[in-house]
Amino acid sequence: MSSKMSAKNVSVSYGPFQALHDVTLDFEANKITALIGPSGCGKSTFLRSLNRINETERDTRIEGTITLNGENIFDIDVTEIRRRVGMVFQRPNPFPKSIFDNVAYGPKINGMLTGTTAEEAVESSLRRAALWDEVKDKLHDSAYALSGGQQQRLCIARALAVNPEVLLFDEPCSALDPIATARIEDLLVGLKEHCTMVIVTHNMQQAARVADDTGFFLLGKLIEHDKTDLIFKNPSKRETEDYITGRFG
Amino acid sequence: MGKLAAGVTRLFAISILAITLLLVIQLWLHSYEARQKFGLGFLTSTLWNPVTDEFGALPFLYGTVITSFLALLIAVPLGVGAAIFLAELTGPKLSETLTFLVELLAAVPSVIFGLLAIFTLVPFMRNYVQPGLQRVTGGIAIFSGHPYGVGYLTAGVILAVMTFPFIISVSREALLAVPREQREAALAVGATQWEATWDAVIPFARLGIIGSIFLALARALGETMAVTMVIGNNPSIRASLFAPGYTIASVIANEFTEATGDVYLAALVELGLVLFALTIIINGLAQLLIRVTTKR
Amino acid sequence: MTRRAIVNKLMFALCGLAAFLTVSTLFLILAYLVYNGGTSISLDFFTKLPGPSGHPGGMANAILGSAEIIFFAAVIGLPIGFFSGIYLAESADPWLPAIVRYTADLLNGVPSIVIGIVVWTVMVVPLHHFSALAGGVALSLMLIPITARSTERFLLQVPRELREGALALGADKWRTTATVIVPAARRGIVTGMILGIARISGETAPLLFTSLNNEYWSAGFKEPTASLPVMIYTHAVSPYADWHRQAWAAGLVLLGLVLVGNITARMVLTQGAKRS
Numbered sequence: 001m002s003s004k005m006s007a008k009n010v011s012v013s014y015g016p017f018q019a020l021h022d023v024t025l026d027f028e029a030n031k032i033t034a035l036i037g038p039s040g041c042g043k044s045t046f047l048r049s050l051n052r053i054n055e056t057e058r059d060t061r062i063e064g065t066i067t068l069n070g071e072n073i074f075d076i077d078v079t080e081i082r083r084r085v086g087m088v089f090q091r092p093n094p095f096p097k098s099i100f101d102n103v104a105y106g107p108k109i110n111g112m113l114t115g116t117t118a119e120e121a122v123e124s125s126l127r128r129a130a131l132w133d134e135v136k137d138k139l140h141d142s143a144y145a146l147s148g149g150q151q152q153r154l155c156i157a158r159a160l161a162v163n164p165e166v167l168l169f170d171e172p173c174s175a176l177d178p179i180a181t182a183r184i185e186d187l188l189v190g191l192k193e194h195c196t197m198v199i200v201t202h203n204m205q206q207a208a209r210v211a212d213d214t215g216f217f218l219l220g221k222l223i224e225h226d227k228t229d230l231i232f233k234n235p236s237k238r239e240t241e242d243y244i245t246g247r248f249g
Numbered sequence: 250m251g252k253l254a255a256g257v258t259r260l261f262a263i264s265i266l267a268i269t270l271l272l273v274i275q276l277w278l279h280s281y282e283a284r285q286k287f288g289l290g291f292l293t294s295t296l297w298n299p300v301t302d303e304f305g306a307l308p309f310l311y312g313t314v315i316t317s318f319l320a321l322l323i324a325v326p327l328g329v330g331a332a333i334f335l336a337e338l339t340g341p342k343l344s345e346t347l348t349f350l351v352e353l354l355a356a357v358p359s360v361i362f363g364l365l366a367i368f369t370l371v372p373f374m375r376n377y378v379q380p381g382l383q384r385v386t387g388g389i390a391i392f393s394g395h396p397y398g399v400g401y402l403t404a405g406v407i408l409a410v411m412t413f414p415f416i417i418s419v420s421r422e423a424l425l426a427v428p429r430e431q432r433e434a435a436l437a438v439g440a441t442q443w444e445a446t447w448d449a450v451i452p453f454a455r456l457g458i459i460g461s462i463f464l465a466l467a468r469a470l471g472e473t474m475a476v477t478m479v480i481g482n483n484p485s486i487r488a489s490l491f492a493p494g495y496t497i498a499s500v501i502a503n504e505f506t507e508a509t510g511d512v513y514l515a516a517l518v519e520l521g522l523v524l525f526a527l528t529i530i531i532n533g534l535a536q537l538l539i540r541v542t543t544k545r
Numbered sequence: 546m547t548r549r550a551i552v553n554k555l556m557f558a559l560c561g562l563a564a565f566l567t568v569s570t571l572f573l574i575l576a577y578l579v580y581n582g583g584t585s586i587s588l589d590f591f592t593k594l595p596g597p598s599g600h601p602g603g604m605a606n607a608i609l610g611s612a613e614i615i616f617f618a619a620v621i622g623l624p625i626g627f628f629s630g631i632y633l634a635e636s637a638d639p640w641l642p643a644i645v646r647y648t649a650d651l652l653n654g655v656p657s658i659v660i661g662i663v664v665w666t667v668m669v670v671p672l673h674h675f676s677a678l679a680g681g682v683a684l685s686l687m688l689i690p691i692t693a694r695s696t697e698r699f700l701l702q703v704p705r706e707l708r709e710g711a712l713a714l715g716a717d718k719w720r721t722t723a724t725v726i727v728p729a730a731r732r733g734i735v736t737g738m739i740l741g742i743a744r745i746s747g748e749t750a751p752l753l754f755t756s757l758n759n760e761y762w763s764a765g766f767k768e769p770t771a772s773l774p775v776m777i778y779t780h781a782v783s784p785y786a787d788w789h790r791q792a793w794a795a796g797l798v799l800l801g802l803v804l805v806g807n808i809t810a811r812m813v814l815t816q817g818a819k820r821s
């Protein structure tokens with residue numbers, strides 16, 4: 001069993017406020033890990049540490065080590081780490097450009113278009129994001145003309161276009177209806193052959209449906225981390241059980 | 250009681266409409282003799298001769314447009330650059346402080362810019378900038394002629410200084426209104442901070458930035474005192490940016506109280522009408538653009 | 546470093562430079578005015594009338610004249626602007642507020658020289674006199690839209706709970722406005738008014754054809770009246786070195802007043818924020 005990414009004793013503070021305490025967690029290659037827990041418990045903070053996008057925030061301090069393939073991510077160039085560890089956000093956030101330009105953006109700036117044309121890169125990413133058939137005739141329309149669910153899949157295609165090794169999702173379905181949500185969940189499971197994924201979600205059924213492993217956070221601490229069915233059927237900690245049975249707080 | 254209060258405040262608000270209407274009507278009525286005599290030819294004639302009562306607006310239109318264009322050429326890169334710095338690169342504290350200083354710069358009266366320009370900018374342009382440009386470019390047409398110091402270029406420079414505070418404060422607000430997920434989306438595919446700013450943040454804020462530029466343009470077109478003090482007061486059309494020229498606002502400022510004869514006065518009022526129309530159109534566009542971006 | 550990393554650093558350095566240049570312009574202006582104006586200011590400047598070259602005297606009449614003109618502008622412009630601002634913030638009318646708001650922004654952008662022309666046509670021509678009152682009217686036309694929009698802005702910032710609290714007690718809408726909302730927004734409103742006054746006090750162009758100028762004490766508010774901005778202009782474009790020094794002194798005084806106005810306004814606002 002190989003871990004793609006691992007966090008060791010990670011603590012994060014925003015100014016004087018410590019949001020994350022000493023989290024240690026491994027992510028297995030080509031698996032999906034779900035992070036669950038009540039609002040404000042530090043899930044996003046942890047997720048945003050994994051591609052160092054937290055650093056754009058002022059006064060953020062990260063301690064501990066995070067490795068990608070055994071290499072410390074803080075030793076790698078920050079743009080490089082963000083290319084290799086992609087991210088999809090809570091609200092669909094396409095650029096105010098065409099569908100094509102949205103997807104082509106990453107490969108273009110990273111100089112990845114040697115050998116393939118932009119058209120090929122865009123098509124393959126859109127196919128992997130299960131969006132190709134819906135947009136192939138309007139690639140040059142504005143991305144804002146798509147529905148919310150389509151926009152979110154476009155954002156996934158945009159992230160996939162730079163061939164990330166790990167993909168982070170921060171509540172990717174919370175702004176979508178159930179049908180669009182189901183499509184994205186199918187998509188995630190299908191993407192496992194391409195990359196390792198971490199997904200923050202408030203939806204326990206969603207975690208149960210898509211995730212191989214699940215970690216439960218509470219008040220900035222990782223309480224428990226295990227195979228998803230174990231977490232849901234037989235949690236070893238009292239707090240976890242209270243949370244997943246809805247008896248929490 | 251409630252009805253009365255509503256009615257009274259409505260009356261005051263309507264007075265704003267009335268004032269604006271009054272401006273239009275008075276400018277229209279008092280430019281009658283000139284409109285009657287010259288028709289639309291007023292806008293295309295280059296003649297300005299109070300002795301023979303022949304008046305044309307073109308030299309002034311030209312000077313107004315050229316100086317404003319030069320001002321934007323300088324002020325847009327500086328202003329947008331500074332706005333990016335304030336919105337993207339500094340912490341909120343420093344950004345607020347610097348923005349306050351920029352607002353103070355915007356509050357400096359026009360006549361004080363003019364005062365400084367006469368005694369510092371004009372000699373500086375005459376002794377260093379203009380000869381320097383002539384040496385570097387070999388004296389091409391737009392930089393030809395005697396370097397007087399006063400003229401289109403100097404007026405453009407002082408207008409640039411006076412307009413970039415507007416570009417900065419409006420653009421900064423447009424940039425700050427961009428949702429942070431836009432920036433993060435670019436960063437998350439491996440963009441550098443500058444690439445995220447240029448490719449994601451600026452396109453998102455572009456309408457607001459363009460709005461700020463229009464706003465600055467409208468200010469520059471109507472700016473009077475500082476320009477009047479350095480433009481050179483010469484009603485002719487010259488290709489050289491070093492040549493003394495004239496703008497609509499400055500010819501009004503200089504000649505209005507001395508104008509003798511109804512046609513002469515009416516011609517000056519008609520210039521005012523032209524200036525009014527120009528700034529209303531450009532401001533109208535600017536306000537629309539700014540409204541669209543801040544609403545979204 | 547890669548090319549991208551270099552571009553990143555370079556562009557941000559350029560942006561920083563642009564910001565630095567902009568802000569340093571302000572300090573350059575201040576330093577130059579203090580240097581040139583400071584050495585020309587004396588007690589005479591505040592107490593004597595201007596004289597011919599060789600006996601430059603002071604600008605007492607212009608200081609008084611400016612005060613008079615600004616007083617008229619404030620008396621006319623502030624109430625109209627204030628009540629219009631209340632209308633813009635509080636009225637439930639369907640489309641009129643949007644039109645008035647847009648028009649106010651346009652009026653605010655009308656070149657001040659154009660306002661000068663129009664006030665000349667409606668006041669100077671019929672009354673056959675340039676006058677302090679005409680100057681005040683011209684400046685008030687600039688003050689109205691500024692005050693209206695800033696009053697509106699600060700009224701809209703009053704928290705909804707406060708408004709609803711008063712309404713829940715059974716007060717009607719306009720009583721709530723008068724007794725709760727306007728008092729809650731008063732610091733902001735005053736700030737806007739001070740900023741407006743500071744803005745118009747430096748205006749020159751609208752005064753050129755309305756209050757004109759005067760070498761002596763004005764004989765009354767219906768007579769041509771000297772003002773600091775116009776004095777700066779006439780002295781600066783004159784050929785006399787001693788008049789130039791008078792212009793510098795007047796410039797320093799005027800800029801000082803404008804900046805004090807701006808900083809006071811800022812303090813009124815931040816003090817209020819601290820207290821609440």
Ligand SMILES: Nc1ncnc2c1ncn2[C@@H]1O[C@H](COP(=O)(O)OP(=O)(O)OP(=O)(O)O)[C@@H](O)[C@H]1O
Pocket residue numbers: 014017019037038039040041042043044045046057
């Ligand atoms: N930029 C920031 N500055 C200061 N505090 C922050 C910042 N971002 C988050 N926090 C705080 O850190 C804690 C953890 O926030 P985080 O966003 O990680 O929670 P979360 O588990 O993702 O919550 P949610 O489920 O609501 O998204 C919260 O108490 C939050 O207020």
Ligand SMILES: [Mg+2]
Pocket residue numbers: 043044045170
């Ligand atoms: Mg979160």
